[in-house]
Amino acid sequence: MKISIQNLTKAFPSRVKKGDPVIAVNDMNIEIPSGKLVGLLGPSGCGKSTTLFMLSGLESPTKGKILFDEQDVTTLAPERRGIGLVFQNYALYPHMTVEQNIMFPLTNMRIPKQEAKAKALDAARLVQIEDLLARKPSELSGGQQQRVAIARALVKMPNVLLLDEPLSNLDARLRLQTREEIKRIQRETGITTVFVTHDQEEAMSICDIMVVMKLGIVQQIGEPQAIYDNPANLFVANFLGTPPINIFKGKIENGMAYIGDEAVVKAGKLENQEIYIGIRPEGFIYDPKGALSLDVDHVEVMGRDKSIVSRHEASTKPTVRSIIDSDVKLPSDTGIMKFKVKPNKVFLFNMDEERIL
């Protein structure tokens, strides 16, 4: 099912009397094609969960419209939207067994018990918990509870599946496993899925489409790789990638971008101005003849590659982190080292709007 969000705005009344309302989501416009896995990504408080709850119908928008296919569902009650929602804390009913939990939505639809049981079993199989049906949620691990929650959301064959921070309660290993699982389930069922996360790695790894948000405003929409390679602004560039991008204060002079007085890359026809220069950690090449000199503090060996921690006075962060292949031989002593940069890993942002140039 195609989802289109038009001028969606949510304002919460201020906690202070006569204060300004808090705008959680501001004039959001997204088109989500049918059958895609979409990630809403942003730091906490950016309105991503609010957006999800508006999609589910638990929150009603202040302004704007939500269309499922061509149908306006903005004011439709949650149970009539045909959605499945997986809560951050799963919200499994503790007094019901796994099977009763999964069957709960079906019993509300007045589906005969036998049929409901069969469907519950199917859903359980899909998430591979069919042998846990007789247990209570308290007898399950976090990962298993998560699966039950997904099964409960899927059992009524929703048109849209919504996941609120689905992986935040799992440990690191389980998180990796579960996110692949979510991807697999989404592929198998072909259900349009929207999920919320603050973890950029998680979003990048499983999303078809990624929506990066900040303070209720959509920053960029697109495929994860495209966003990573072409961030729309400094925030997006900063938010994506581990280790994060290195940001330097610099300037453009005569078609060259300078960090300090070292010309790092060509700036094409951009006019002379003060800029931010972002260089991805993997954008550095060790080269004694390179243009950029970094004061190397130490080198961390990671096995596959080396991570060089260095300083530069133009950097906006205390350290500059660059990652180079472990085969590259570095001088044994620290101190000033020269680097070349890969032009496609360098982004220039203007100073005042922090927009990409």
Place this chain on the structure above:
Amino acid sequence: MADKKEKPEVGEVKKEEVAEKKPASSAKTATTKSTAAKPAAKTAASKSTAAKSATKTTESKSAEKKPTAAKPAAKTTATAKSAAKPAAKTTAAKSMAAKPAAKTTAAKSTAAKPAAKSVTKSSAKKPAAAKPDEVKPVAEPEIVEEIKPVAQPETVEEVKPVAETPAPEAIVPDTVQPEQPVLPVTEVKEEPAKQTIMQKTAGAFKTAGAKTKAACVSAASTVKGWFVKGKPVEATVSEGDVNAEMKTVLSGSNLSTKERIIRFCRSQTGWLFVLPAVVLMCIFTLYPIFNAFIRAFMENYMPTNKAHPFDGWGFENFVRVLKGDTGMGGANFWQCLLNTFIVTIISVPLSILIALLIAVALSSIKAVRKAYQTILFLPYLTNALAMGAVFATFFQIIGTKSNTETIGMVNNFLGWFGISPIDWLNPNMHAWGSGTVKVYWASYLVAIIYDVWAGLPFKILILFSALQSVNKQYYDAAKIDGASRSKVLWKITAPMISPMLSYLFITGIMGGMKSYSSIVGLFGEQMGRDFNMGTVVGYIYQYIDKGQTGYAFAGSLLLFVIIMIITAISNYVSKKRVTYT
């Protein structure tokens, strides 16, 4: 110093060997014993330390079936030394060792140790002699370090528990400062005794046959025997006995009486803190309960007749109460029980249900919630008799119909629908059944309405706060799943607060079975007409009033049993239905 360096190595070597020989079993036994080892350490101090040390060696070697000459010697050295000094520690090690040793060539190794110590003696017999240098250092205080490696191989854990015992200085092998005198004074004193015992031990092991399993067991037990009782024990104990004996040792049964008393007193200090409460409880709760229990079995109990307070012991009070044959007229026990039971069993669930609905309604409004809460809570602050009097006025028959005054509000109201006035407060007017026990439905209805109303405030308060603690997410999930309101209430809300519901139910039943003042308030001191609306407590009170305390005691015991039974049943049911989250 060179020796020092060598020793740790020895320890290591041993370790490896141990690991090879008894990978699983020795490790296990060691651990099991380790706990036991603690108390032993203490006791050991006062008794024969040497014996212990011997055993320790035993243990350390126990892993090897047939120690090669060179190695055991080295080991022994270490052990022997250790034995001499940190007696307490060694003890611990030994105590544990005693068991495992039983299986292995304990005898041999043990022998080797003493040898190491008193060089001349045992060294001649054992391979220890081969390495005289090592033997020497053993005797010196510095070698404390070695003790550690020795002790560790099999029983790494043992060393730790030992450290917790009261004499830590003695126990902790101070590897760092070997110069420091490690021995507690007591141990020093016992030095000579130790020596002899060790010799004995060695002899015992030897004679025991050293190599066979049984021999080892007995040898170990012998050592223990000395250690425990200060004198040798017959060396024919089975392994099981050894264990049993070990336990007694470790439980501190060989403490002096004085020490044991002190220990006991210390462990009972807590009583001091609760003493005031305990004393008051004993006087005002326990004593009356026991008293009532005893008096219930005294026939014709007459406290005023000092010479002959009662006729004898028996069940006559109970029989008479149950037969309704008290010779006093008045209340009938079965009638009172039926009244109490019916009113309670209907009013409690009903008031919980209504309270739940009100609480749910209350939690879904925001505007005037506080005001409602206050109003709903007011009855809780009102006296039961006063409320009863007001209710009695509502249900009066006087002043209805024929009379021009209108005070019987309920009857007047029913009159609008053409229902003729009911004499609510006179049980005899509206009863089902004949015979001695009847169902006074009209009066029950009044009592139930009263009880429900009076019980609401507290229940609303409890349920309202329980509702606040239910995670809102469950309701959101239910909304998404399209559950209807009633389904949410019964399938989600109620189970979520089921612990509170069951609490209210059980306490409500208990309270209901003990009701008294409400009935007095509604039906007067006579509880209807001649106690036919009486409650069990009313029944009891009546006999206290009349001076027939025997029946009162019997009645209260019966009530006690009945409440116990009902509570047990509700507890059983609630265990199945209540989910604690």
